Amino acid sequence: MTHPHGTPNAGQVTLSLVVPVFNEEDSLDGFLLRIQQVFEREALIDLELVFVNDGSTDATLERLLQRQQSDSRLRIVDLSRNFGKEAALSAGLHTASGQIVVPIDVDLQDPPEVILQMIERWREGFEVVLGHRISRRSDTWAKQTSAHWFYRLHNRIAEQPLPEDVGDFRLMDRCVVDALLTLPESRRFMKGLFAWVGFRTTHVEYERPERVTGKSKFNGWRLWNFALEGITSFSTEPLRVWTYLGALVSLVSFAFAMFIVVRTLIYGIDLPGYASLMVAVTFLGGLQLIGIGVLGEYLGRTYIEAKRRPVFLVRRIYDPKD
Template identity: 70%
Template sequence: MTQSTAPETTVKLSLVVPVFNESETVALFIDSVSNVFDSEPLIELEILFINDGSTDDTLLRLLELQNVDSRIHVVELSRNFGKEAALTAGLQMCSGDIVVPIDVDLQDPPQLIPAMIGKWREGYEVVLGRRIDRDSDSWAKRSSANWFYRLHNKMTSSKIPENVGDFRLMDRCVVEALKELPESRRFMKGLFAWVGFKTTHIDYARPQRSAGTSKFNGWKLWNFALEGITSFSTDPLKIWTYLGLMFSAISFLLAIFIALKVIVHGIDVPGYASIMVAVTFLGGLQLIGIGILGEYLGRTYIESKRRPIYLVRQIYGSKS
């Protein structure tokens, strides 16, 4: 249970920051965080960077910054495991009373965190950062995101808040609950929603990236959406049961129609084109159904191996 925190009580805040090839942005991020929290004497700050197999000099930049700022801790993974795995590593290793996952590109502004802490002091265990202006994203990305949220929420019982990413404040009890979830194929937005707890939100306009470029392309976002839907819903499997019933009923009615037509008008030679259309259409549906079955079977196969979500190469700082 969350312990009530008096406004004057000192609290330890952990920022969990996954990074992959972000050498241009890490110094800007630290400067922005310092501008916010250097004047906050009641907040003990821990900045936990998870270096997710960067191939540029991100790690070198982080270590240089760590030499002048003892609040910085760096966990280097053995290779690139993906943002969800890096975020999981950060949540498992952070030590704060409250935890904020945040991207290093400053599109999720650190200036919003004190207001989040204010909501937490009021008794909320999760404070979401909800985007009310996504003009910094392309039209295609905004449209596909809206489509995904609506589709996902129609299919699952744990609803994902629309226009909410990983940027949120969580009480320690929420982080401990997340650490209890054992799956290796992780869709963190869905896991955040699944654990629940007392939740509120703060709206903000999302700015442009401070530097660098996004590492998510259309293909990665598509696979990310598939992971989200198949991790929390079996509706895609049910759909093919209903499609099978529908086409069986149509076939039965068509068979009756043909039989009556033959009885009334005599034998009718079917057209080659109509047969090919029917065969290829139904064959395509069958292949799509097999593909959806394969998606679920593949995820079950990966989970059954019980491989670790990530591997740590080295920890720089006082984390143990």
């Protein structure tokens, strides 16, 4: 099987690992050692390591610069401030020069050994090879449950479904990366963008281990906002729901009004009103506020996109070839 451009996926290949880092000084040495162990005997793979320093406030940048002196494969993209992982990942994709590109976290929960399996599938002709987690035992119960329901909700309302239990860890051919770089969004939900561009896709399965060092930067609040970002980026169904909900509430209100009229005409009894009125007012007021909030999410996205600000700003790129 051949590459989409007509050249065989055999022989020498340049692999770029895109590694966003934020305050990961304690994780770098273990990660680089593991990478060295995995790829030191792979003569057909020319490795490039693109680290994106996302505004770290610890010694992450200094550690990377020290390692770069002894390892010319390291390229370091130093962003001007903390822009978030999605922006850092975008910066890494812009910088990576490899024929194939793999985003990977420095915490080693995505085992580098799996990349070799991904490359084998790429050599078969696939342009995207997903890393599919066969178990989320390393995650808390709350994170497992929330992730399950997020995927179910998102895939039910979005036109382009997300593959479940798949993160950013995947192999992408250069043609896929080039397609991603043409997308103009300022607010970027990368999992959705990865799925949206398509291309010929397969997956490899792996068991996700515990994080080796450090701790996750994603707390419950950030995960909640991340989920909202994903849903509002790829579906307008939340807006449409309020049209149907408004029609349903109006229908129920009309039916209740007719009931009061008929009751009064037949029995001559007024329905006691204060408690029922307060319930109705507060209920409808709550619905209106929620609807305004949903509308505000989309309006806010439109407002940010209309400014056309760049996704990230680079302070400096440290390239050992310069």
